[in-house]
Amino acid sequence: MVQELKKLLAAECQRQFDIDIEPQLEIPDRKFGDYATNLPLQVAAKTGKDPKAIAESLAKVLKKLPQISEVKVAGPGFINFFLSDKAILDSLEQGPLLHYKGQTVVVEYSDPNPFKVLHVGHLYTSVVGDAIAKILEAAGAKVARVNFGGDVGLHVAKTMWAVRQRLGGEYPEKLTKMAEKTGPDWLAEAYAEGNRAYEEDTKAKEQIRELNERIYTLHDEKDEDSNLAKIYWLTRKWSYKCFETFYGMIGTHFDRFYPESETAGLGLKVVRENIGKVFEESEGAIIFKGEVHNMHTRVFINSQNLPTYETKDIGLALKKWQDYHYDRSIIITGNDIYEYMQVVLKALEQIEPELAKKTVHITHGLVKATGGIKMSSRLGNIIRAEDVLSAADKANTKANKQQNSDVALGAVKYAFLKQRIGADIIFNPDESVSLQGNSGPYLQYAYVRAHSILKKSNNTTKPHPLAASLENEERSLARKISEYQEVVTKATDELMPHHICTYLYELAQTFNRFYETNRIIDDPRQPIRLKLVGAYSKVLKNGLELLNIPVLERM
RNA sequence: GCCCCGGUAGCUCAGUGGAUAGAGCAGGAGACUUCUAAGCUCAAGGCCGUAGGUUCGAAUCCUACCCGGGGUACCA
Numbered sequence: 338m339v340q341e342l343k344k345l346l347a348a349e350c351q352r353q354f355d356i357d358i359e360p361q362l363e364i365p366d367r368k369f370g371d372y373a374t375n376l377p378l379q380v381a382a383k384t385g386k387d388p389k390a391i392a393e394s395l396a397k398v399l400k401k402l403p404q405i406s407e408v409k410v411a412g413p414g415f416i417n418f419f420l421s422d423k424a425i426l427d428s429l430e431q432g433p434l435l436h437y438k439g440q441t442v443v444v445e446y447s448d449p450n451p452f453k454v455l456h457v458g459h460l461y462t463s464v465v466g467d468a469i470a471k472i473l474e475a476a477g478a479k480v481a482r483v484n485f486g487g488d489v490g491l492h493v494a495k496t497m498w499a500v501r502q503r504l505g506g507e508y509p510e511k512l513t514k515m516a517e518k519t520g521p522d523w524l525a526e527a528y529a530e531g532n533r534a535y536e537e538d539t540k541a542k543e544q545i546r547e548l549n550e551r552i553y554t555l556h557d558e559k560d561e562d563s564n565l566a567k568i569y570w571l572t573r574k575w576s577y578k579c580f581e582t583f584y585g586m587i588g589t590h591f592d593r594f595y596p597e598s599e600t601a602g603l604g605l606k607v608v609r610e611n612i613g614k615v616f617e618e619s620e621g622a623i624i625f626k627g628e629v630h631n632m633h634t635r636v637f638i639n640s641q642n643l644p645t646y647e648t649k650d651i652g653l654a655l656k657k658w659q660d661y662h663y664d665r666s667i668i669i670t671g672n673d674i675y676e677y678m679q680v681v682l683k684a685l686e687q688i689e690p691e692l693a694k695k696t697v698h699i700t701h702g703l704v705k706a707t708g709g710i711k712m713s714s715r716l717g718n719i720i721r722a723e724d725v726l727s728a729a730d731k732a733n734t735k736a737n738k739q740q741n742s743d744v745a746l747g748a749v750k751y752a753f754l755k756q757r758i759g760a761d762i763i764f765n766p767d768e769s770v771s772l773q774g775n776s777g778p779y780l781q782y783a784y785v786r787a788h789s790i791l792k793k794s795n796n797t798t799k800p801h802p803l804a805a806s807l808e809n810e811e812r813s814l815a816r817k818i819s820e821y822q823e824v825v826t827k828a829t830d831e832l833m834p835h836h837i838c839t840y841l842y843e844l845a846q847t848f849n850r851f852y853e854t855n856r857i858i859d860d861p862r863q864p865i866r867l868k869l870v871g872a873y874s875k876v877l878k879n880g881l882e883l884l885n886i887p888v889l890e891r892m
Numbered sequence: 893g894c895c896c897c898g899g900u901a902g903c904u905c906a907g908u909g910g911a912u913a914g915a916g917c918a919g920g921a922g923a924c925u926u927c928u929a930a931g932c933u934c935a936a937g938g939c940c941g942u943a944g945g946u947u948c949g950a951a952u953c954c955u956a957c958c959c960g961g962g963g964u965a966c967c968a
Contacts, residue, residue, distance in 0.1 A: 366912090532967095623966095635965070700896090761897090765904080774917060783931090853931070
């Protein structure tokens with residue numbers, strides 16, 4: 338309906354004032370109306386005519402429409418109007434617009450590294466990335482969720498070095514006794530050790546660099562039998578197994594994992610082909626000069642002749658294209674690699690301009706946890722993802738006297754998703770779970786209440802004609818429900834799921850107010866009210882599903 | 893130095909050109925005891941980092957500066 342009204346206003350501006358303009362309809366403070374537009378001010382700016390006169394003239398047209406009940410001209414040239422009750426009732430239960438229909442979108446997120454710890458930052462991007470993938474799917478896109486991880490590179494060599502120290506040499510048989518469950522933490526500790534040694538001990542640094550080369554070679558030669566290879570493949574398997582378990586736990590999945598070892602070859606080939614065109618040699622390395630593009634220079638192939646992350650990322654971009662022929666490629670990472678990615682994308686633009694044009698890089702902040710979550714110094718002062726989940730579970734159990742991992746998970750997800758993507762996130766498990774207000778459990782509980790009414794009504798009601806008009810509080814609820822489609826569209830256009838959170842919270846609040854003072858079952862207005870509760874619970878459920886927050890029928 | 897991100901109520905955040913800047917938490921007051929109270933109502937709380945500028949209109953755009961975080965050649 339919004340679309341129709343916009344179109345009509347645009348046509349009217351064309352007819353009356355001979356200008357081409359795209360009208361914006363805003364949802365203002367409720368007392369002003371259901372919609373407001375500053376169109377007259379925009380028209381006035383272009384034509385030099387009096388905005389109030391323009392407003393009056395456009396208002397006349399709106400007044401004639403059956404879906405509009407009241408139109409007012411206000412302030413310096415706003416038009417405010419109310420929808421008719423019928424128009425509102427007709428627009429309940431509108432699903433998301435399918436404006437991504439027929440498009441393929443690759444969404445890359447989470448990106449944990451094997452051989453390192455799966456930390457709270459990975460949990461965050463997993464939740465946010467999943468929500469973005471979901472809203473794109475709801476808009477009709479075919480979405481591929483992909484995950485990029487460094488199974489080769491300096492950090493792997495650091496871990497391998499410490500593993501070798503711990504085993505007293507390259508003795509894979511000593512590892513087989515270790516349970517897969519404790520393996521990942523053991524590796525993460527080893528990484529922290531290796532990293533320290535790399536920085537503090539020049540001899541260790543030398544050995545780590547040498548190991549780095551050996552690990553690349555191991556891939557090139559498809560070595561599975563040497564002692565180092567046996568250690569490598571076994572520990573690598575631990576990591577990937579741990580990732581799968583984790584994604585299962587938070588209810589997400591990936592269509593494809595791209596280990597760096599699989600993108601390095603293609604990246605190297607393409608970078609080498611473009612030496613002299615895009616890249617150049619400098620101090621024994623192959624670099625991309627960023628300064629001409631107002632960026633900084635980065636090394637793509639180091640002087641050991643090994644690919645850096647940059648080259649593997651170029652390989653990844655090309656692989657994704659080969660695999661999916663996407664219309665859009667979305668990459669979600671921390672903002673610490675913003676400038677890095679700018680350089681990589683600029684280099685990609687020189688090689689494959691079309692791919693760079695289709696790529697969007699979304700960056701988010703750091704998660705800083707408080708409220709009883711401790712950093713692990715053994716892992717290098719890092720908070721593990723599972724520590725956050727278990728802290729939330731504990732806080733919920735304590736606050737509500739019963740354990741429910743769906744509530745705890747919903748609380749964590751909502752706490753992450755409700756904030757606009759970009760700035761750092763301060764996460765407090767106590768607040769997200771045990772406290773009331775704008776939280777995941779509040780929304781889950783709101784759904785439970787609606788569900789319980791609907792369930793009860795199934796047994797008691799007979800079909801009845803609906804009331805033709807709405808009472809005040811019914812109207813507020815109905816109006817809020819009908820905003821859903823616009824909100825989801827906005828979230829999809831901006832790739833910002835937090836808009837949905839804000840909306841769902843306001844919706845639940847509106848419902849709770851209504852519910853507090855109005856009977857539904859055994860009330861003369863039962864039929865219309867049940868219709869509203871039905872539409873409300875549908876929208877709430879749909880919204881929570883877009884965020885991948887568990888929807889419960891009982892709590 | 894240069895580049896990027898952030899700075900809104902005691903705390904955590906919405907609001908990114910429109911009307912009197914909104915929520916939650918914490919602290920204060922209250923109603924009702926129900927279709928699930930993890931709820932509802934009311935009051936209190938603001939130099940929107942600072943100073944200029946653009947505009948009919950600025951938390952929002954521009955410029956400079958201050959504070960916090962990040963990046964800046966062989967890490968990811």
